[in-house]
Amino acid sequence: MTPETVERAIEALLFAADGPLSASEIAYRLPEGADVGKALAALRARYAGRGVSLEIINDRWQFRTAADLGYLMVEEREEPRRLSKAALETLAIIAYHQPVTRAEIEAVRGVGLSRGTLDVLHEMNLIRLRGRRRTPGRPVTYGTTDAFLEQFSLPSLADLPGAAEMRAAGLLDINVPADFMVPDPSSGQTAEDPLLLEEMEETEFAQDFFEKE
Numbered sequence: 001m002t003p004e005t006v007e008r009a010i011e012a013l014l015f016a017a018d019g020p021l022s023a024s025e026i027a028y029r030l031p032e033g034a035d036v037g038k039a040l041a042a043l044r045a046r047y048a049g050r051g052v053s054l055e056i057i058n059d060r061w062q063f064r065t066a067a068d069l070g071y072l073m074v075e076e077r078e079e080p081r082r083l084s085k086a087a088l089e090t091l092a093i094i095a096y097h098q099p100v101t102r103a104e105i106e107a108v109r110g111v112g113l114s115r116g117t118l119d120v121l122h123e124m125n126l127i128r129l130r131g132r133r134r135t136p137g138r139p140v141t142y143g144t145t146d147a148f149l150e151q152f153s154l155p156s157l158a159d160l161p162g163a164a165e166m167r168a169a170g171l172l173d174i175n176v177p178a179d180f181m182v183p184d185p186s187s188g189q190t191a192e193d194p195l196l197l198e199e200m201e202e203t204e205f206a207q208d209f210f211e212k213e
Contacts, residue, residue: 003038094142
């Protein structure tokens with residue numbers, strides 16, 4: 001083999017290899033008498049300053065991205081924020097029973113509702129304040145947002161899936177009371193509350209969103 005042929009053969013081997021190759025591993029694949037050392041030195045000089053360079057690490061050779069171009073290989077992407085099981089359960093209850101209070105959410109779930117759960121749902125713009133009930137204490141009620149519909153690809157609340165679909169999606173995987181009823185989405189209605197007060201003022205929002213009921 002001519003020196004040029006040896007260089008081409010080694011170049012092909014290194015590009016196709018799963019990992020770095022030693023000089024002996026390269027020589028094993030070439031005809032006897034091929035000057036592997038000279039060909040590797042020539043290849044290293046040829047690729048100097050190019051987008052890839054021929055590097056030797058621990059006596060093994062490999063083509064690597066040029067050090068100054070490594071930033072091009074970094075992919076920046078936003079990882080979707082995952083909801084905890086408690087947050088999914090809370091969101092499902094709010095979606096089907098809105099407007100709903102914290103106490104009502106806790107009654108359905110059978111456990112206390114942490115302030116952090118509502119915080120996460122609010123930060124993700126999945127829920128909003130609906131207003132206050134005309135009942136003692138004027139408790140705050142919660143409902144879903146347009147972002148909730150977009151997140152779950154729902155044209156409207158009337159398109160919410162039924163109980164079976166919600167359980168299959170893991171959104172109703174909770175120990176609900178025996179009398180817990182999921183509204184029929186085909187009715188196009190959610191649980192509107194005749195005791196609901198007017199919408200809350202913007203100035204009340206930050207103060208009351210996480211109000212302990």
